[in-house]
Amino acid sequence: MIAHSVFFYIFSLIAIVSAVMVTVSKNTVHSVFFLILDFISISCLFIMIGAEFLGMIMLIVYVGAVAVLFLFVVMMLNVAEQKGQWFSSRWDGGTHIPVGLLVSLIIFFELIVVIGGWKYKPDLLNSLSINISTEVTNTRSIGNVLYTDYIHLFQISGMILLVAMIGAIVLTYRERAGVKRQSYVKQISRERDEGVDLVEAERNKGVKIDV
Amino acid sequence: MDSYFSILFTEVYKILFLLVPVLVSVAMIVWLDRRVWAFVQKRRGPNVVGPFGLFQSLADALKYIFKEIIIPASSNKLVFVLAPVVTMTLALISWAVIPFGEDFVLADINVGILYLFAVSSLGVYGIIMGGWASNSKYPFLGAIRSAAQMVSYEVSIGVIIINVLLCVGSLNLSEIVMAQQNLWFVIPLFPMFVIFFISALAETNRPPFDLPEAEAELVAGYQTEYSGMMYAMFWLGEYANILLMCAMGSVLFLGGWLSPIDVFPFNAIPGPFWLIFKILFLFILFALVKATVPRYRYDQLMKLGWKIFLPFSLFYVVLTSSFLLYFDLLPGK
Numbered sequence: 001m002i003a004h005s006v007f008f009y010i011f012s013l014i015a016i017v018s019a020v021m022v023t024v025s026k027n028t029v030h031s032v033f034f035l036i037l038d039f040i041s042i043s044c045l046f047i048m049i050g051a052e053f054l055g056m057i058m059l060i061v062y063v064g065a066v067a068v069l070f071l072f073v074v075m076m077l078n079v080a081e082q083k084g085q086w087f088s089s090r091w092d093g094g095t096h097i098p099v100g101l102l103v104s105l106i107i108f109f110e111l112i113v114v115i116g117g118w119k120y121k122p123d124l125l126n127s128l129s130i131n132i133s134t135e136v137t138n139t140r141s142i143g144n145v146l147y148t149d150y151i152h153l154f155q156i157s158g159m160i161l162l163v164a165m166i167g168a169i170v171l172t173y174r175e176r177a178g179v180k181r182q183s184y185v186k187q188i189s190r191e192r193d194e195g196v197d198l199v200e201a202e203r204n205k206g207v208k209i210d211v
Numbered sequence: 212m213d214s215y216f217s218i219l220f221t222e223v224y225k226i227l228f229l230l231v232p233v234l235v236s237v238a239m240i241v242w243l244d245r246r247v248w249a250f251v252q253k254r255r256g257p258n259v260v261g262p263f264g265l266f267q268s269l270a271d272a273l274k275y276i277f278k279e280i281i282i283p284a285s286s287n288k289l290v291f292v293l294a295p296v297v298t299m300t301l302a303l304i305s306w307a308v309i310p311f312g313e314d315f316v317l318a319d320i321n322v323g324i325l326y327l328f329a330v331s332s333l334g335v336y337g338i339i340m341g342g343w344a345s346n347s348k349y350p351f352l353g354a355i356r357s358a359a360q361m362v363s364y365e366v367s368i369g370v371i372i373i374n375v376l377l378c379v380g381s382l383n384l385s386e387i388v389m390a391q392q393n394l395w396f397v398i399p400l401f402p403m404f405v406i407f408f409i410s411a412l413a414e415t416n417r418p419p420f421d422l423p424e425a426e427a428e429l430v431a432g433y434q435t436e437y438s439g440m441m442y443a444m445f446w447l448g449e450y451a452n453i454l455l456m457c458a459m460g461s462v463l464f465l466g467g468w469l470s471p472i473d474v475f476p477f478n479a480i481p482g483p484f485w486l487i488f489k490i491l492f493l494f495i496l497f498a499l500v501k502a503t504v505p506r507y508r509y510d511q512l513m514k515l516g517w518k519i520f521l522p523f524s525l526f527y528v529v530l531t532s533s534f535l536l537y538f539d540l541l542p543g544k
Contacts, residue, residue, distance in 0.1 A: 002215075052321055053322055053325070053382075059329035060325065060332055060369075064329060065332070065362060065365075068335055068336075072355070075351075076355075137322075137382075139382055
C-alpha cells in the first residue's frame with residue numbers, strides 16, 4: 001500500500017508540474033511536450049485506480065493522435081513569434097484578459113459544483129441505477145453501459161463529431177484551378193493504339209504534335 | 212516493504228531475461244535483413260565477419276559506440292538527446308505484454324492489445340522530436356512526413372484489431388491466442404491479415420513506405436543530424452519496432468505460440484519456438500518486400516491509407532460482426 005501511495009504522489013506531482021509548465025514555458029513546442037507528459041501521467045493515474053481501459057484510451061486518443069496534431073500545428077504555424085509578440089510588446093489594453101477570466105471562472109464554478117456534490121452526497125455511486133461489479137473487466141462494463149443505457153447520447157455525440165468534421169472540411173476546402181490529377185484506371189487501361197501515333201515525317205519539315 | 216523489494220528484484224530479473232534476447236535478436240535480424248536483401252538481388256551481403264557474417268552487427272555496434280556523438284550547435288539539445296532515448300524505450304517496453312507461451316508472459320494485463328496499440332502510437336514522438344530538435348530542413352520534413360504517415364496507418368491498424376477482437380471477445384493477448392486453437396484468424400480474416408501486413412510496413416517506415424528517410428529526397432530524413440551511438444539507438448529502436456509488429460501479427464493472426472497442427476512432432480516443440488518461427492517468417496516477408504518493391508509517392512501513400520484501407524477494413528468490421536451475429540458465434544455472452 002505504501003508503494004501504491006508513493007507512485008500516486010509521484011505521478012500526480014509530475015501531472016501538476018507539467019500542467020503548470022505547459023502555460024509557463026516560453027517555447028511553444030516545449031509546452032506541447034509538457035502537455036504530452038501531463039496526459040501520460042494522468043493515464044498512469046487512471047491505471048492506478050483500476051480504470052485501465054480509460055488509461056489506455058487516454059494514451060491512444062490524446063497522446064497518440066490529438067497531441068501529434070497539436071505538435072504539427074505548433075511546429076508549422078510558427079506560433080513562437082506570435083507568442084513573443086504577446087509577451088514582449090507593450091500593453092495592448094488586455095483585450096484577451098476578460099474572455100480568459102470568464103472561461104476560468106466558469107470552469108472554477110463547475111469544479112466547485114462537482115466536488116461539492118461528491119462531498120455532500122458520499123453515496124453518489126449507489127444512488128445511480130448502474131451496479132458496478134468488480135467481477136467483469138472495466139472494458140466490458142463500460143461497453144455494457146455505453147451501448148445499452150446511453151446509446152442515444154453516444155450516437156448523438158458521434159453525429160456531432162461527424163458534423164464538425166464535415167464542417168471543417170467544407171471550411172478549408174478550396175478548389176484550385178490547373179491541378180493535374182492522376183487516374184490509375186486511365187493510366188493502366190492505356191492501349192498501344194492511343195499511346196503511340198505513327199506520323200509520316202517529311203524531310204526538313206518536322207512534325208507537329210497535338211498535345 | 213521487504214516483500215515489495217523482493218517482488219521488484221524478481222521482476223527486474225524477468226525483464227532482463229526478456230530484454231537481452233530481444234536486443235541480441237534485433238542485432239541478428241539486421242544481419243538477416245541485409246542477407247535476404249542481398250540474396251534477392253544476387254549479391255552476397257555481409258559475409259566476412261564471423262561465420263556467414265553473423266557478427267557483422269556486433270562489429271557495426273562497436274563502430275557506432277566508438278564514434279563521436281556530434282550535437283549540432285543550433286539544435287535544441289535536450290530534446291535532441293531525448294529523441295533516440297524515447298524511440299528505444301518505447302520499442303522495448305511494448306515487449307512486456309507479448310505472450311511467448313501459456314503463463315510465459317511478463318505482464319498478462321487485461322488490455323494487452325490496447326497497450327500495444329498505445330505504445331506503437333507513441334512511437335511517432337521519437338521521430339518528431341528528433342526531426343524538430345535537429346533544427347534543420349531535411350530532418351524536419353522527414354519528421355512531418357513520418358508523423359502524418361504513422362497517424363494515418365494507425366487508424367487502419369486499429370480497425371483491423373477491432374476485427375480480431377470481435378472474434379475473441381477479450382483484449383487480453385493470451386486469450387486472443389487461445390481463441391485461435393481451432394482456427395487461426397489468418398484464414399477467416401485473410402484480407403485483414405494482408406492489410407495489417409501492409410499497414411505494419413507503413414507504420415514502421417519500411418520500404419516501400421520509407422518516405423520519412425527517402426535518401427534520394429531527404430538525405431536520411433529525421434536521422435540526418437544524428438551520429439554515433441545516438442544514430443544506432445534510432446536504428447535499434449526501428450528494428451525492435453519491426454520485430455514487434457511481426458510479433459503482433461503472429462499473435463493476432465498466426466496463432467501466437469500455438470503449433471499449426473496439434474499432432475505429435477509439432478506440439479512437442481515448445482510454444483516460444485513457434486512464436487519465434489512465426490516472427491521470423493513475417494520478418495523474412497518484410498525483407499522480401501524491401502528487396503522487391505519500389506518506393507511509393509507520398510500522395511499515393513496517403514490515398515492507400517485513407518481511401519482504400521480504412522473503408523475496406525471498416526466494411527470488414529460490419530461483415531465480421533454481422534456474420535458472427537447471424538450464426539450466433541459472438542463470444543463472451
